[in-house]
Amino acid sequence: MRFLRDCISVLLFCSTLLLIVEVATPIDTINTTLSIRDGDTIVSAGGTYELGFFSPGKSTNRYLGIWYGKISVQTAVWVANRESPLNDSSGVVRLTNQGLLVLVNRSGSIIWSSNTSTPARNPVAQLLDSGNLVVKEEGDNNVENSLWQSFEHPGNTLIPGMKIGRNRVTGMDWSLAAWKSQDDPSRGNITGILVPYGYPELVELEDSKVKYRSGPWNGLGFSGMPPLKPNPIYTYEFVFNEKEIFYREQLVNSSMHWRIVLAQNGDIQQLLWIEKTQSWFLYETENINNCARYKLCGANGICRINNSPVCDCLSGFVPKVPRDWERTDWSSGCIRKTALNCSGDGFRKVSGVKLPETRQSWFNKSMSLEECRNTCLKNCSCTAYANMDVRNGGSGCLLWFNDLIDILFQDEKDTIFIRMAASELGNGDSAKVNTKSNAKKRIVVSIVLSTGLVFLGLVLVLLLHVWRKQQQKKRDLPSGSNNNDMKEELELPFFTMDELASATNNFSDANKLGEGGFGPVYKGTLADGREIAVKRLSKNSRQGLDEFKNEVKHIVKLQHRNLVRLLGCCIERDEKMLVYEFLPNKSLDFYIFDETHSLLLDWPKRYNIINGIARGLLYLHQDSRLRIIHRDLKTSNILLDYEMNPKISDFGLARSFGENETEASTNKVAGTYGYISPEYANYGLYSLKSDVFSFGVLVLEIVSGCRNRGFSHPDHHLNLIGHAWILFKQGRSLELAGESKVETPYLSEVLRSIHVGLLCVQENTEDRPNMSYVILMLGNEDELPQPKQPGFFTERDLIEACYSSSQCKPPSANECSISLLEAR
Ligand SMILES: *[C@@H]1O[C@H](CO)[C@@H](O)[C@H](O)[C@H]1NC(C)=O
Ligand SMILES: *[C@@H]1O[C@H](CO)[C@@H](O)[C@H](O)[C@H]1NC(C)=O
Ligand SMILES: *[C@@H]1O[C@H](CO)[C@@H](O)[C@H](O)[C@H]1NC(C)=O
Ligand SMILES: *[C@@H]1O[C@H](CO)[C@@H](O)[C@H](O)[C@H]1NC(C)=O
Ligand SMILES: *[C@@H]1O[C@H](CO)[C@@H](O)[C@H](O)[C@H]1NC(C)=O
Ligand SMILES: *[C@@H]1O[C@H](CO)[C@@H](O)[C@H](O)[C@H]1NC(C)=O
Ligand SMILES: *[C@@H]1O[C@H](CO)[C@@H](O)[C@H](O)[C@H]1NC(C)=O
Ligand SMILES: *[C@@H]1O[C@H](CO)[C@@H](O)[C@H](O)[C@H]1NC(C)=O
Ligand SMILES: *[C@@H]1O[C@H](CO)[C@@H](O)[C@H](O)[C@H]1NC(C)=O
Numbered sequence: 014m015r016f017l018r019d020c021i022s023v024l025l026f027c028s029t030l031l032l033i034v035e036v037a038t039p040i041d042t043i044n045t046t047l048s049i050r051d052g053d054t055i056v057s058a059g060g061t062y063e064l065g066f067f068s069p070g071k072s073t074n075r076y077l078g079i080w081y082g083k084i085s086v087q088t089a090v091w092v093a094n095r096e097s098p099l100n101d102s103s104g105v106v107r108l109t110n111q112g113l114l115v116l117v118n119r120s121g122s123i124i125w126s127s128n129t130s131t132p133a134r135n136p137v138a139q140l141l142d143s144g145n146l147v148v149k150e151e152g153d154n155n156v157e158n159s160l161w162q163s164f165e166h167p168g169n170t171l172i173p174g175m176k177i178g179r180n181r182v183t184g185m186d187w188s189l190a191a192w193k194s195q196d197d198p199s200r201g202n203i204t205g206i207l208v209p210y211g212y213p214e215l216v217e218l219e220d221s222k223v224k225y226r227s228g229p230w231n232g233l234g235f236s237g238m239p240p241l242k243p244n245p246i247y248t249y250e251f252v253f254n255e256k257e258i259f260y261r262e263q264l265v266n267s268s269m270h271w272r273i274v275l276a277q278n279g280d281i282q283q284l285l286w287i288e289k290t291q292s293w294f295l296y297e298t299e300n301i302n303n304c305a306r307y308k309l310c311g312a313n314g315i316c317r318i319n320n321s322p323v324c325d326c327l328s329g330f331v332p333k334v335p336r337d338w339e340r341t342d343w344s345s346g347c348i349r350k351t352a353l354n355c356s357g358d359g360f361r362k363v364s365g366v367k368l369p370e371t372r373q374s375w376f377n378k379s380m381s382l383e384e385c386r387n388t389c390l391k392n393c394s395c396t397a398y399a400n401m402d403v404r405n406g407g408s409g410c411l412l413w414f415n416d417l418i419d420i421l422f423q424d425e426k427d428t429i430f431i432r433m434a435a436s437e438l439g440n441g442d443s444a445k446v447n448t449k450s451n452a453k454k455r456i457v458v459s460i461v462l463s464t465g466l467v468f469l470g471l472v473l474v475l476l477l478h479v480w481r482k483q484q485q486k487k488r489d490l491p492s493g494s495n496n497n498d499m500k501e502e503l504e505l506p507f508f509t510m511d512e513l514a515s516a517t518n519n520f521s522d523a524n525k526l527g528e529g530g531f532g533p534v535y536k537g538t539l540a541d542g543r544e545i546a547v548k549r550l551s552k553n554s555r556q557g558l559d560e561f562k563n564e565v566k567h568i569v570k571l572q573h574r575n576l577v578r579l580l581g582c583c584i585e586r587d588e589k590m591l592v593y594e595f596l597p598n599k600s601l602d603f604y605i606f607d608e609t610h611s612l613l614l615d616w617p618k619r620y621n622i623i624n625g626i627a628r629g630l631l632y633l634h635q636d637s638r639l640r641i642i643h644r645d646l647k648t649s650n651i652l653l654d655y656e657m658n659p660k661i662s663d664f665g666l667a668r669s670f671g672e673n674e675t676e677a678s679t680n681k682v683a684g685t686y687g688y689i690s691p692e693y694a695n696y697g698l699y700s701l702k703s704d705v706f707s708f709g710v711l712v713l714e715i716v717s718g719c720r721n722r723g724f725s726h727p728d729h730h731l732n733l734i735g736h737a738w739i740l741f742k743q744g745r746s747l748e749l750a751g752e753s754k755v756e757t758p759y760l761s762e763v764l765r766s767i768h769v770g771l772l773c774v775q776e777n778t779e780d781r782p783n784m785s786y787v788i789l790m791l792g793n794e795d796e797l798p799q800p801k802q803p804g805f806f807t808e809r810d811l812i813e814a815c816y817s818s819s820q821c822k823p824p825s826a827n828e829c830s831i832s833l834l835e836a837r
Contacts, residue, residue, distance in 0.1 A: 043108050043138040044151075051075055051102035056082055059142035061267075062090070066104055070196035074098035077106060077116055077125065078198075079144055079163065081270060085291050086777070090144055090170045090272060091163050094125035095198040112136035112148050112160050129160040136160065143174045168198065171262070171273040173247060177215065178207040178259025187259065189275040205275045212371040212401070212411055213258050217279060223307045224279055226419060227299075228367045228427075229374075229411065230260075232402035236427050237367035238299055246271055246285065246296075284779075287698075290691055290804075292777035295700055302640060304421040311346025312416035315366070318423075319567060319639070327417070329361065329437040346416070351434040355393035359438045360386065360430040368399060368427050369417040376401055377410045385410030389432065399429045506569070506581030508592055513537065513547055513583055520549065527600075527649070536595060544595035545580065549588070561589060568664070571637050575629030577652055577662040596660060602648035605718050616759040618657050619715050623766055624791055625659040626651060630708060631784040633664055634701045642699060646707035647688045648714060687722030687732075691776060691804040702778040706804070708787070709773025713737050716766050717749045734774050734803050741771055741800070765790070768797050776804030 041058050043049060055064040063082040066075045069089060077093040094116055103119035112133030116125040127148060135151040146163040147156060156162065164175045169191050171177055176187045189205035192198045204218045208226075215227035215235065228236030230251045235241075241249055246269060247262040264271055270286035281299040286292075303309070303323055304316035310324035311333075317323055324338075326347035332338035334345040380388065382400055389395040394414045401409025417431065516537030517524045524535045532551045538544055565582045572578065583590040601622065604610045614622070626646075633641040643650075643664050652660045690706035692698045710721050713733055721733040731739065740746050746767045747760065755763050769790050775781045780801060782790065790797055 041140050043106070043114075045108050045110055045136065047108070049106040051099075051104050055140050057140045057142040057144070061142045062140060062144040064140045064146060066099075066102065069192075069198055070194075072098075072196040074100060075102055075104055076198060077104065079140070079146060081286075084270060084286060086293070088272075088293070089198070090168075090172050091146070091166075092168050092198045093163075095168060095192075096200065097124045098199075099124060108136055108138050108148065110136070114138055114146075114148060114161070127161045131160060133160055144172050145174065168192075169275050173262050173264040173271055176257075176259035176261045177205065178213075178252075178257060179209045180257050181209070182256055191275045191277045191279070194277060201277045203275060203277060203279050205281070207258060207260070208372050209258060210372045211374040212376045213253065214371055215260065217275070217281065219279060225281075225299075225305050225307055226370060229371045229401075231368070231400075231427055232404040235260075237305075237421070237423075239297065287692065287696065289695060290776060292692075293779055294692055294696075294698055295702065295778050308344075308419050310343045310420075312418055313347040313349075314343055314420070316421035318421070321570060327363070327420070327431065329431075329433050349434070349437075351437050353393070353396075353432060353434055357435050358390070358432050359435055360389075360398070361433045361438060362428060362430055364428045365422055365426050366429055367419070367421045367423055368411070368429055369397070369413060369420045371411065371413075373414060375412045375414075378402075378408075380410035382407055382410070385412070386430065388412065389430075395432065397429050397431045399427060403427060506592075508581055508583040508590070510583055510585040510588060512539070513590060513592070516540075516545065517547055520547075544597075546593045546595045548591040548593065550590065565591070567639055571633075571639065571641075571664070573629055573632040573637075574658065575625045575660055576632065576664060577660045593662065596652040596654050598653035598655065598657065600649045601651040601653065601659065601715070604653070605648065605715055606720060611718050614657070616755050616763065620759070620762050620766065622651070622653075622657070622659045623712055623715055624788070626661060626708065626711060627784060627788050627791060629659070629661040630704060631788060633661070634704065634784050640701075642701055643704050643707070644693075644699060645685060645688075646704055646711060647685050648711060651711070687720065690778075692778060694805075700778060701783065702781045705773050705781045705784065705787070708784070709770045709781070709803075710734065712766055712770035712773065713749070716763060716770065718751070732805065734771075734805060737767060737771060738800075738803050741767065761794075765797070768800070771800040771803055772798065774803040774805070775801060777801075 041055060043055065049055060049065070051066040053065060057063070060082045062079055064077070064079050067078050067080065067087065067089060068075055069092075076089075076095065076098055078089045079091040080087050080089045093114075099116075099118055101119065104116055104124070106114060106116050108114055110133075112129045112131075114127040115123050118124050129148060133148070133150060136148055137151045138146065138148045140146050141156070143164075145156065147159040148161040149156075149159045165180075165185065165187060167175055167177070167187055167189050169189055171189065177189060179186050186206060186209075188207070191201040191203035193201040202220050203224070206216055206218065207213050208216050212229050214229045216223055217225040227238050230236075230253070233241065234249075245265055247264055249260070249262045251260050252258065262271070262273070272284050274282045274284060276282055283296045283299070284293045285296045287294045299305075302318050304318045310316045313327050313330045314324050315327050317325060322341050324341075324343040326332060329350055330347035331350050332345070333348045337343075337345050377385075377388075378401060382398075385398045385400070388410065389398040389412050392412075392414075395412050396415060397413040397417055399411045400407035401411050417429075420429075514520065516539050517535040518537075520533075520535055524537065526534045526536050526546060528534070532549045535547045535549065536544070537547050562582075562584065565579070569579050569581065577596065578594040580592045580594060582592060604614050605619075630643070630646070633639075633643060641664055643661065645663060646661070650661065650663045652662050654660060686694065688707040688710050690699075690703040693703045693706075710733075714721060717733060717737070719733050724731075724733040724736060726736055729735070729739070737746070737749050740749055746764055747755070749767055750763045769782075769787060772790075773781055773787065
């Protein structure tokens with residue numbers, strides 16, 4: 014009896030084992046006798062991708078989808094029944110004898126099906142290691158011959174090998190459609206398509222309105238996108254022939270994971286999987302700056318990201334409705350000052366632009382630029398021409414008719430020739446007009462030219478006069494008039510070395526306010542009585558003088574009540590100094606970490622400080638023209654004014670002194686441990702979300718009055734982040750603030766701040782909110798998303814990161830802080 018029982022249990026055990034084995038065995042081919050149920054997983058031959066049923070985010074619905082096989086975070090790259098979810102786990106996938114993949118629910122209704130037009134003989138479906146699910150004839154391994162492939166039906170994600178574009182034979186589009194939300198993969202209102210009219214370009218639509226366009230392909234990349242460079246992650250191609258038009262990327266190293274996602278907010282994100290942090294890193298977002306907004310400046314307008322306001326008319330054009338234009342409503346665009354005269358026009362060369370919209374353009378791949386020009390001249394409605402391909406000195410011809418739409422200035426980009434009435438052309442070779450009757454024209458041109466020059470001279474004299482007047486009247490900022498470059502740099506207030514030396518008592522130690530990451534800071538009083546803070550930058554910056562001036566010129570224009578105002582600079586010999594407004598109340602660390610001083614900051618003041626920092630940061634990240642990542646946000650960089658309003662300092666310096674800003678990674682890490690994010694410390698990868706992490710640390714520090722680094726607690730060895738997380742999980746968050754210290758009406762704000770702080774210090778950059786969302790969360794009562802375990806949870810993590818980033822040197826005794834300026 015007992016033997017029998019044992020036997021049965023062994024048998025049971027064995028059959029369970031068998032079952033488990035059967036389910037777990039990777040199969041990558043589905044044939045007509047096989048069906049896939051919810052819980053089964055199809056694994057591609059190399060294990061890179063898996064097919065099965067899943068529930069996205071918080072949804073309980075079941076979807077048939079493809080996700081990464083070797084990645085701990087389930088990341089769906091394709092969803093079959095995105096519009097028709099199953100509400101239970103009864104879904105079954107079969108391959109029919111005709112070669113259709115069908116998904117049926119409990120009652121046997123077809124919920125989703127693939128669409129194969131040609132009937133099949135021996136169909137099999139296979140999940141290829143590229144992530145492509147194909148239906149094909151058994152034995153035919155040529156993907157091109159597939160009866161159906163998931164790559165032809167993209168969702169919101171483009172993975173390597175997938176095309177975005179159009180099959181010109183069948184007329185089928187390979188386009189992207191964002192999800193409705195994280196939890197709902199059905200089509201949202203954002204789509205990404207390749208416009209097949211005129212000369213093709215990629216376009217993002219919100220509902221059916223254009224939101225962003227890539228600009229046409231110029232041989233090297235899309236005219237309006239960051240330049241594509243040979244890189245270690247992917248290669249790219251743009252194919253345009255009779256059969257198809259598409260853009261596609263391929264992985265350089267197939268063991269990497271790389272995807273492009275059209276997010277529901279319209280961002281085009283490029284994400285790279287980082288093995289070490291087990292998270293997706295946002296490598297680049299394509300379409301984020303102000304000028305990226307389609308047609309922002311209207312017809313014949315031009316957007317300059319570094320200008321304020323950003324919109325201008327093309328030269329030779331004036332605002333159509335000047336009153337709207339002044340109110341920064343640019344939608345009505347610009348019109349010509351002088352109408353075109355079909356027979357006597359010329360062209361103005363405009364370089365460094367994103368080419369205007371090409372959906373009505375005409376093109377010819379084999380024409381030269383000269384032929385292109387003549388073709389344009391012959392057609393009275395042609396308004397501009399350009400080379401199609403900028404490689405090898407340029408080739409091909411693109412012509413525009415009517416208004417020019419969505420042009421913006423950007424470095425290293427394309428050149429366009431814009432048709433102008435002869436009288437509008439004032440200078441040089443761009444004024445060469447029709448090739449006939451040259452002699453006459455030349456006279457006209459030279460008259461125009463010389464009048465132009467005289468006029469220009471007059472304007473200059475006038476400008477100089479006005480400027481002098483202003484300088485005299487204002488006496489606002491003393492100017493180093495000995496500087497020869499001053500004429501070009503009217504906007505940039507200069508101070509002389511002598512002025513600053515006498516203001517700061519010859520940079521005496523008594524005047525020294527502190528030592529920042531980039532050099533010492535001195536208090537000073539100008540001759541007119543104004544108080545200033547002078548930052549004397551370390552001398553070993555490798556940045557050139559012109560770049561420095563250029564950067565400062567931009568930073569000077571940043572104005573926000575939560576940013577310390579930069580008043581000007583001083584450049585003399587090898588000295589570079591920045592002059593700021595002086596704030597009397599010291600920095601935040603002086604208050605919050607000191608038992609006595611911290612009494613001066615009650616909760617409403619603290620909450621005001623948290624909100625102020627958030628607003629200042631949002632301005633840097635999003636609302637200013639420069640999109641600055643601070644990179645060294647910490648309590649000592651938050652200064653307080655008379656009313657204890659916070660002001661962020663040292664912004665823009667990271668940019669001035671940082672690496673080339675187009676690169677999202679740097680091998681030198683600037684910043685202060687305790688505040689810097691895991692991906693930055695470990696890999697030198699930074700993004701706006703690195704600042705969000707630092708902001709989260711700041712919030713926790715402001716609430717608790719403890720430093721993250723060096724935090725100690727009798728019960729554990731976690732840092733402040735870890736401590737806050739433990740308390741949060743146990744529902745004891747208020748203890749972080751010292752329960753008794755906060756008055757009852759404010760308790761919900763305290764809890765909310767801690768919650769938001771924890772969301773900001775998430776390990777995974779994708780899990781961190783952006784600053785506008787932070788402000789939203791702080792400002793209302795809605796339910797907040799649940800944080801996961803934060804990054805840099807323990808002090809040991811930090812020390813290790815410290816070691817590894819400072820190239821195995823032990824961290825210095827007090828603070829493991831590295832700045833870019835420290836010589837290596
Ligand atoms: C279908 O696949 C199953 C499992 O791999 C296999 O046992 C069966 O023989 C296959 N049938 C055909 C017709 O290939
Ligand atoms: C799913 O939907 C069907 C039909 O609407 C319904 O009968 C069934 O109860 C639902 N199942 C669940 C688990 O909600
Ligand atoms: C199956 O799908 C059909 C069609 O969508 C639907 O009417 C039916 O309620 C579904 N049955 C279940 C059990 O979900
Ligand atoms: C299936 O394909 C046919 C022709 O190729 C097309 O007309 C039809 O819209 C497709 N149906 C779906 C659901 O994609
Ligand atoms: C698109 O959807 C988002 C949220 O899903 C919404 O905020 C936005 O207003 C929608 N846009 C339009 C034009 O309807
Ligand atoms: C590809 O990447 C993996 C891990 O990222 C690395 O181990 C491997 O050496 C790389 N292979 C090549 C050929 O670069
Ligand atoms: C166009 O220009 C030519 C030569 O400058 C002139 O003769 C002609 O009158 C102009 N036509 C118009 C419509 O302005
Ligand atoms: C393109 O230009 C070439 C060279 O000028 C010419 O031979 C060809 O006919 C043109 N093609 C079209 C379609 O206009
Ligand atoms: C000028 O080009 C437009 C657009 O291609 C065309 O419709 C028109 O016929 C052309 N006019 C002349 C005179 O060639």
